Amino acid sequence: MSDPGSVSGGAGLEASAAAGVDQASHVDDSSQKQRKPRSLWSDAWGELRRKPTFIISLVIIAVIVLMAIWPTLFTSVDPRAADLDKSLQAPSGDAWFGYDLQGYDVYARAMHGARASLLVGIFATVLTVLIGSIIGIIAGYAKTWLDSVLSRFADIFAGIPFVLGAIVILTTLNAPTENPGVARIITQVVLSIAVLSWPVAMRIMRSATLVAKQQDYVKAARGLGASPLRIVFRHLLPNTVAPVLVYATIALGAFIGAEATLAFLGIGLRPPVVSWGVMISESRDYFQSAPHMLLFPAGFVTITVLAFVMLGDAVRDALDPKSR
C-alpha cells in the first residue's frame, strides 16, 4: 500500500482506502459474509437461544407478564365479585381454582394478582440494582477511604435480617389501626425491599469494578485524557453490568416471593389490593378445609420465582465466556 501520510488531500486518502476495500474483497470474499460484528451480548444471545431452560423460563415469564398487563385476556370474571353462597367451594369446571372465603373466584384473582406481585418485583429490583450499582461502582473505583466508608455503610444494611427489617420498617410506617392506600403500601413495600437488599447488588458491582479497573483499557482511557466520570460510566459500566444483571433476574423472582412473605405477615400489600401474597395471606386460616386457596397462588409464586432463577442461571452461563 502507498504511504497514506504523504497524501495531501482527502481525495487521495479515500482512493487508497477504497483500494484497500477492493483488495480485501478480492482476497476473501467468503469470510466477508459470515463476519458480522459479534459482541459479548450477541455471543450471549446466540448461546441463550439454544438453551431449553432459557426458552422455558422466557415463555413462563412472558405468560406472567401478559397476565399482569391484560388479566382480562385470561379471565372474564371480576376478581372483586363476591358470592358468599360459594364460599370455600372446591375447584370445579365452573371455577377451575375454586372459591375463597368471600366467594371470590380464585382463578380470576390469581390472574389479576399477577400485576401487583410483578410490579413490586420489578420496582424493587430496579431500585435495588440502581442504588447498589451506583454505590458499588463508585466504591470500586474510588480511593480507598471512600470505598471503606461506602462498604461499611452497606455492611450495616446487609447485617439487618430481611424479614425482621421489613417488619420494623413497615410497622413503623403504618400504625396497626390504619389502612394505607394502594399506591402508598406498594411504594412502602418496594422501598423496604430495596433498602434491605441493595448491599448485595453493591457488593457484586464493587467487585466487578475492582477487577475491571485493573485492566489496561482503563489506563489507556486515562492515558488519552478521559475524565473520571466518563471512565466510570462509559468504559467501566458496560464491562461490569453483566453480573449485576444476572443478580437482577434472580432477585426479581426472590422479591416476588418477598412480597408474598410480607403480605402473609399482614404488613405488606393488603386487601383491597389483589396480589398473590394477599391471596396466600387470606388463606391462612383455611389451609385444611380449603387447601386450594393456598395452593394456587403459592403455585404461581413458586413457578414465577423458578422461572426468574432459571433465567438468571442461563444468562449467567451465557455471559461467562469461561463456561463455554
Added chain:
Amino acid sequence: MEFRTRDGVAKVLNGVSYHVSAGETLAVLGESGSGKSVTAQTIMGILDTPPGFITNGTIKFRGEDLLTKSADERREVRGEGIAMIFQDALSALNPVFTVGFQIEEQLKVRRGMSKADARKRAVELLDQVKIPNAKGRVSDYPHQFSGGMRQRAMIAMSLALDPELLIADEPTTALDVTVQAQIMDLLAEIQKERDMGMILITHDLGVVADVADRISVMYAGRIVEHADVYELFRAPGHPYTESLLESLPRVDLRGQELKTIKGLPPSLTNIPPGCPFNPRCPRVFDRCVTEVPAVHNLGMGRTSRCHIAEEVVARD
C-alpha cells in the same frame, strides 16, 4: 506554536532523567522490574496514588512542569500532547466497544466532531496504520482482530488527537517476531511523518538498534547509562550495558554457550549499598560496594553511572 519542541525532563524513581525532542526516538532499555513502565506511567500521570507518590522532581512538557498543573490541565495534555501505547493491545482495548467507537470517542469529545466526521477520521487513521479494509473493519470488536492488527488499532487510537509525544510501552513484546518488525517499521514511519517525539520502552536490544536515536539504560530504578545508539553499541560505557550486549546471541559465536548475566536484579525495596549493579558486575571492586557512583560525563551527551566509566568505554 511555531516551535514544536517539547523537552521533557523526568526525574522520577531514583534520579531518572531523560529528555526527548520532536522527531526523536529515545529508547528506554532495561530488564523486567527496572522501572521502565513506571517511569512512562508517571509521565502520563496515570499511576495510581496510592501506591505511587512522586516525592520530588519535574516532568516538563513544552517547557512547563506538568506536576504543578491541576488534574484537569494534566488531563488536557493526555491524548493531545502525550499519548501512550500499551504492551497488550487486547487488554488495552475495551472489549465491549468496536475499534471504531474507541477512536471516534476521543474525536467527538475532545474535538467536537460529528458522528459521521469522526467515523471518517477513524477510517483514515486505521488506514494510516495499514489495517487492510479499514472501512469494513472499523465496526469490528477488538477480539475479532489479530494480535498485530490490535496493536495497529491501538496505535491509531493513540494518534487520533495528534500527540506530539508518543510513549510506546513495549509495543511489540506480546507479538511474534515478524509482526514485531512490521509494527516497529510502522511506528518509525509514523513518527517520521508526524515529526513526533517517541519514547520507546523495551527490553529488546534488537528493536532498539533499528529505531532509536538515543538510549537510556535503566537498572534498579535508575538510569545507568545514556548514549547515542551507535556509540552505545560501539562501546558501552557501563558494565551492565556491556554485559547486556555480550549476552546477545551472535552468529559468529555459534555453538558456544550463550553468555548471561549471573544473578537477579535487586528488589527495589532492598537495593544494595553502593552501586546497585555491584553484586552482578564483572568489574566490581571495593569502591562499588560502599559508594554510589556519580554520573560520569563521557562527552557527546554520553553519561554513565559507573566509577570506572572511562575505563569501561575504552574497553580495557
